[in-house]
Amino acid sequence: MSTIKSGFISIVGRPNVGKSTLLNKIIGHKISIVTNKAQTTRNNIRGILTEPEYQLVFVDTPGIHTSKNQIDRFMNSSAMRSMKEVDVVVFMAPADETIGKNDLFILNELSKKTDVKKILVISKADIVNKEKLFLKANEWSTYQDIFDEIIIASSTENINIDKLIETIVGFLPETGHYFYDEESITDQPNRFAIREIIRESVLLKAGQEVPHAVAILIDELEETDEEINVVASIIVERKSQKGIIIGKQGKKISDIKYKSKKQIKELFDKNVNLELFVKVQENWRNSASLIKKMGYDKDKY
């Protein structure tokens, strides 16, 4: 039986090189955008591609993906950190532009990363002729040692996109599990976002005291034009953790509820009714490192 491969990927590069277009192409209709409001202290999840054999979780690298004055923001340490926390970095540079100082800056940073796989995508291959493409590939070959793979691709013409996906999958670890269950990311992005908000509130309010092995299950979710009704369970591994999350006279759980409600309200701009339960389920997932990998790093708080 084959083992599931899964991991985190970020797509980096100067503005306008085609990062969003590539991501949309890869994710297709499966895109599940979680708004910025839902994710304040860690990498944003931009989209997830789930297949029986693998799951690719694309995360935002703040300042590299969307910023106009990209280099300034790239310098900020959270962008640097987020590059460390992924398994694969896809660096994009367009076939029709010269290698600029911004590229060189990112290249220099990439060259220092030994713990991630790096793929160079020479993008927009469709807009230059073969001769120019050859010259461009040649130009980039100076930097080939930095990369584990170089792929010439076009998102709009669907050139080498499958090859890119295959390459990414090849670089991912065999984890044997998905990070996100498929149901929650395909047709129910709201459920996904709410779950993330609650999880974040739990970790902010009780993260120091409970190991980061907390799972959130949305038991009920009803949405009308005016309001959202949510019933959710916070799953912990041990009884003692349940006590910590509930807190003295229910103080902590009520803080968690208040914070979650506020954020869900902001996100959807509707009234929110939220019921939270804390349940113990031993060894629900025996992997604190997995949680850390998903960005719940207490060092960030």
Ligand SMILES: Nc1nc2c(ncn2[C@@H]2O[C@H](COP(=O)(O)OP(=O)(O)OP(=O)(O)O)[C@@H](O)[C@H]2O)c(=O)[nH]1
């Ligand atoms: N011809 C061609 N155009 C492309 C391709 N990929 C992207 N583009 C175009 O390039 C422009 C920029 O693409 P985006 O995907 O927005 O680039 P980005 O890197 O996400 O840009 P920022 O959000 O500013 O960082 C758009 O006009 C796209 O249509 C491609 O493969 N071929």
